[in-house]
Amino acid sequence: MVASQCPTTTGPRGEGRTRPMPTTERHTEQQQAMLPSQRQETLPGDGRLGPAAAPALTLLVIGEDPTGAFTVPDLLDASGTRVRIRRARNLTEAERLLRDDVHCILLDLSGEAELEGLRRVLRLAPATAVLVTTSEADTERAAEAVRVGAQDYLHRDELRASHLTRAIRYAVERKRADLVQRRLTEARLLAQENSRLERGLLPRPLLEGADLRFAARYRPGRSRALLGGDFYDTVRTPDGTVHAMIGDVCGHGPDEAALGVELRIAWRALTLAGLSGGTLLATLQQVLENERQDDEIFATLCALDIAPDGRTADLYLAGHPSPLLAGPGRVPQLLPYEHGGPALGLLPETDWAAERVELGEVWTLMLYTDGLIEGRIGQGNQRLGQDGMVQLISAQLAAGLRGEDLLDAAVTEVRELNAGELTDDVALVLLDRG
Template identity: 55%
Template sequence: MPVSAPQAGVAAQSADAPARQAAQGPGSSLTLLVIEDDPAGALSVPRMLDAYGRPVRVRTARNLTEAARLLTDDVHCILLDLALPCEARGDTDEASPEGFPAELPDAAPPGAIPGIGGVPGSAAAAPGGTGGTGATSGAVRGVSGLSGVSGVSGAAAAAGGSGAPGASAYGAPAVPGAGPAPDSDELQILRRVLRMAPRHAVLALTDGSDAERAAEAVRVGAQDYLFRDELDGRLLMRAIRYAVERKRADLAQRQLTETRLRAQENARLERGLLPRPLLEGSDLRFAARYRPGRSRALLGGDFYDTVRTPDGVVHAMIGDVCGHGPDEAALGVELRIAWRALTFAGLCGDVLLSTLQKVLENERDSEEIFATLCTVDIAADGRSAGVCLAGHPSPLFADDGAGAAPRLLPEDESGPALGLLPDARWSRRQVALGRSWSLMMYTDGLIEGRVHEGRVDEGGTEESRADGGRTEGSRTGAGAGDGRTPGRERLGQQGMLDIVARRMAEGAQGERLLDETMDEVRRLNGGELTDDVAVLLLGRGR
């Protein structure tokens, strides 16, 4: 039936302008969809103005088939007459040519309030808060004022499936002890509207003598209810704003909860993927530090591992997949697990690296993806090691027994990174370690940080450059000595070597040495490093 529009309640709109502005933006006027078929013509929706003086648009549907057609993205709220005659409902529960499907495609993105730019708004009007309809003179009752329903959220639609009969606001069974509500079958129309419009606010309209059914409507999923004989412009406008903001708050809260749960699940997954060294029976010291470059991530494209095989040999590995995203992190985990399995199978050196390259070639998303790698196999007596380099920076070695300054192991026998050359080969260099030593393996994130000229070191003396006045030729990395970034040169391997030497001279070793080294690199960089960083330290003696 047509909806009349008397002037009642227009003057009351100005007092609630802030709440109206929270419920709608300046670029859109509020739209109300009324679903009713009152043959007596008793239902009259008053004329209402939005916060900018524009008339609230009212659409009327006589059954659910018409409602499905009129329910567009610019509809903010649905006013549903619970007394809608059975013949006006469009169809039975089963879909028919005269009705609408049980589930309609969602036009708006998840979490969006239809008609408000598709962007979920602020949860300013939480249930029971200021501006809720519970503040009116009793004609419009918020959920917090319902006896026996306190604390029940009205966002059954936000749960994405509250249309199931007997479901509560979040798809759980109805309130324990409440028992079946009278005329529960009459609420089937509400359940179907909630399935049809899971992201729209819904107001239930009923007789003043049927308060129990109104309360049940809120438990089923409506944001609020109104009594037909107490309807006026002021109360209806406040109820609409309350319902829209409550729905917005419920959707925002649901999104936050889902995001939090997803983040916790990802964190547990990433922690499970981090390596656990297997060094039982070895007298070697072990320490490691890991920091992904991605914000709020626990795992990056860098990877490392250390295991001891039954023959007493300790195998250590550190690598770096090019890139910083989750795909690179996943590939790094695959390579690490493959390395551990191949090592326990007895492979090492060129055979192991060739097999890892096959794994990389089959698992990478693009042929442009490659990975650098450094492997060290320490003999059972701890006095010698075999080192393989696949495009990776050479480890830092310190002969603690001789008291010599730390140095970089030779890189002249380094092979290409994994994934670059199909038929590549990698040589294995034997290195004498001695009785007491320290070996530090690292990824390029540690040496590619920037340094300032004229920085003051911790001792209070001003350095002409971070590497203590060395020539530009001793630096590594892009931008070194080319004049492109004056005062912002790369730290390089030599700069990192100087930091470690200074810390070791001060007595730092193990985890303290790694912490102080990374702190100094960050300080010289002027903040956090942008690349993934992994550092592994093995030692013997002392």
């Protein structure tokens, strides 16, 4: 119905009071407030819009009005649902009137080309509910409209206020449910695709026969991305040497992520082919120079060749933070980094020297990328840094955390110190012996 305006009188204190309306006059006003085609139907309620009225909906009616049903600017049913009517003579005008406040579109199917018109409406307003109207004898066309994408159909002789507002509410809620279901389906498919990509792009350690425990964690900095520019890998060669590495391509886009995957795969292939140390790093630099999109792109790298007895290792640093070594009876500390060389891709014909390090009988080694240490702490610009990271890991080791639990706790605490999600990629590799 249209909201009716009852005459009022002023009481002793100025309050507005409704003057009783004669039954005949009230019935006549109710009949006038209804759709012209159904003024014989009387709905309960006086039709006034008050504070308790339900939230208003906007209906865009496209095309001719074959029943003369939409000559009023508003409808109001017995439940208090108000529907604002907006009219468009054709699809061109409808496109101009389609704004965010339109909840439902009503299209009359009265010509041979109207199903194509419906398809155009669905393209113009993919997130808006659509109702169609047909003659009672044209049920097949109505069913086809629903198959094409309309939420429901009405026969023209059903355009009563209560019936129409109920159909609009139903169509709007059904469209919302359809959109939610579509998003859930898209999210599920994306998760399945990401899982397949993760299995294909993130490495599986090749450590069969090694007396080591392995754990890793990876968090890309890009929103909703699977991979960033960080990369890592661990393999054991037939001579018993365990080779571990972690690296970081500068930048955060998909090109950098792809380059990180290429470098990781190249490192594994070269390692299994027998290359190691400075020769391997020099070859990786050639790969980077040939594959990078820009001459300014470089990559940092930390590589460890752990002796078959597990007590010593050769450390190679190419512009990368030094690993953390911990063990029983010793204070966790960073491995030496004085002899590190430049990052891959910065200088031609560079030589990276090995640093021999003593590991001992029982130890824990953590390799990491700079995303772990560059998070902020406090309210200022101060960063966690390597010293802060050593203190953080030391406290967690003292609390008895090991393996994946240690890495999860480390990433969680760094995020909390940063007061939000980390913007850089984070990769962590943990090797335990004894």
